Amino acid sequence: MEVAAARLIGAGLAMVGTIGAGVGIGLLVNGAVQGIARNPDASGDVQTNMILGIAFTEAVAIYCLVVALLILFVG
Amino acid sequence: METPSRKWRYGVNRWIILGLVILNIVAVSYYSPVLPHIQLPAENVSETPLFGNFYLTNTLVATLIADVILILIAIAVRRAVRSGELIPRGIPGAIEAILELINNLTESTAGKWAKSIFPFFATITLLVLVVNWMELIPGVDSIGRLEHSEHGYPIEQVMPGVYTIVPTSGESAGEAHEGGYGLIPYLRVASTDLNFTVGLALIAVLMTQVMGVRSLGATYFTKFINVGGIFSRPAFGLLDFFVGILELISEFSKLLSFSFRLFGNIFAGSVLLFVIGTLIPVFVQSMFLGLEFFVGLIQAVVFGMLTMVFMAQATQGHGEHHEDEGAEGAHA
Numbered sequence: 001m002e003v004a005a006a007r008l009i010g011a012g013l014a015m016v017g018t019i020g021a022g023v024g025i026g027l028l029v030n031g032a033v034q035g036i037a038r039n040p041d042a043s044g045d046v047q048t049n050m051i052l053g054i055a056f057t058e059a060v061a062i063y064c065l066v067v068a069l070l071i072l073f074v075g
Numbered sequence: 076m077e078t079p080s081r082k083w084r085y086g087v088n089r090w091i092i093l094g095l096v097i098l099n100i101v102a103v104s105y106y107s108p109v110l111p112h113i114q115l116p117a118e119n120v121s122e123t124p125l126f127g128n129f130y131l132t133n134t135l136v137a138t139l140i141a142d143v144i145l146i147l148i149a150i151a152v153r154r155a156v157r158s159g160e161l162i163p164r165g166i167p168g169a170i171e172a173i174l175e176l177i178n179n180l181t182e183s184t185a186g187k188w189a190k191s192i193f194p195f196f197a198t199i200t201l202l203v204l205v206v207n208w209m210e211l212i213p214g215v216d217s218i219g220r221l222e223h224s225e226h227g228y229p230i231e232q233v234m235p236g237v238y239t240i241v242p243t244s245g246e247s248a249g250e251a252h253e254g255g256y257g258l259i260p261y262l263r264v265a266s267t268d269l270n271f272t273v274g275l276a277l278i279a280v281l282m283t284q285v286m287g288v289r290s291l292g293a294t295y296f297t298k299f300i301n302v303g304g305i306f307s308r309p310a311f312g313l314l315d316f317f318v319g320i321l322e323l324i325s326e327f328s329k330l331l332s333f334s335f336r337l338f339g340n341i342f343a344g345s346v347l348l349f350v351i352g353t354l355i356p357v358f359v360q361s362m363f364l365g366l367e368f369f370v371g372l373i374q375a376v377v378f379g380m381l382t383m384v385f386m387a388q389a390t391q392g393h394g395e396h397h398e399d400e401g402a403e404g405a406h407a
Contacts, residue, residue: 051376063335074114
């Protein structure tokens with residue numbers, strides 16, 4: 001198999017890992033929305049912590065993307 | 076007395092947008108956009124180095140321009156503060172709102188070290204914000220100098236001294252003939268350069284350790300090398316030692332995660348803008364510009380907020396976690 005073909009396949013496979021981030025963010029927002037529904041006065045605090053948690057979770061998806069881009073464009 | 080309220084109507088803006096879309100379609104039929112050569116390291120702005128072996132890269136130029144913008148904003152804010160008016164208007168008012176938000180966040184998390192931690196949070200957030208939003212300005216990443224490359228395209232002269240890239244008819248990107256020209260932009264978003272993000276991450280992690288030492292003294296390092304309990308409580312002492320080693324490893328992973336989170340988000344965003352702009356040249360890229368607006372904002376705030384949270388954790392040490400949880404709960 002040529003290197004160029006292997007690169008394309010590798011980049012596609014590397015992005016499969018973003019499923020985990022999708023599930024994680026969905027769970028996070030689920031908990032945050034339920035928290036706001038129970039206690040609307042705390043919505044500022046809950047929202048801040050939710051954004052923080054989303055940034056951490058999304059970072060894992062970004063690692064997958066970085067690996068895919070490295071496979072495609074570097075070397 | 077009721078002032079007669081005007082019914083809101085669409086007005087003239089929709090005609091302006093329609094006019095711009097038609098202009099876009101006309102322009103695309105003459106010169107359709109081509110996919111630029113995407114590479115990870117930043118490109119050199121000029122062929123000749125400045126001095127010795129040091130080339131000026133386009134991300135360095137963008138960082139310097141962001142610095143100038145921040146200094147101008149600081150001068151404007153200082154003038155508004157000096158004038159003595161209690162409620163500033165315009166840009167100083169917006170900066171006051173942003174800084175008040177950041178200050179409240181810092182005080183609710185950090186407690187008495189908020190005064191030392193706030194400058195880092197605010198500086199990192201404002202710098203990364205200005206740098207990320209430079210991606211939205213037309214001309215960044217698209218105006219530059221041409222040079223020979225093997226992924227080149229033929230060029231055509233539009234005005235004396237100004238050239239534009241013309242894709243040969245009916246061919247896919249990157250397959251062009253040798254001797255064509257490729258574009259090297261004069262400005263490139265600084266967060267897409269690993270030097271910028273790793274540098275900021277190094278500063279954040281290093282100052283976290285400095286904050287820890289400032290607040291706890293040299294006993295801060297027993298967080299990492301925790302040999303106190305090995306002889307007094309054998310089993311748990313050994314476990315504490317391994318937890319300390321794990322903390323050390325997690326400091327290095329913070330370095331990696333800071334730099335790659337910012338880099339990955341913004342680099343992926345700019346690659347997305349390039350590809351979408353090439354595939355559908357009319358209007359669709361504007362929607363992704365809106366997405367990039369929010370991504371840039373959130374990544375700037377998250378970088379700063381995580382720095383602040385890690386510094387606050389470093390000043391708190393081991394056994395005081397639980398009392399501070401109670402204080403924070405009573406706070407809100």
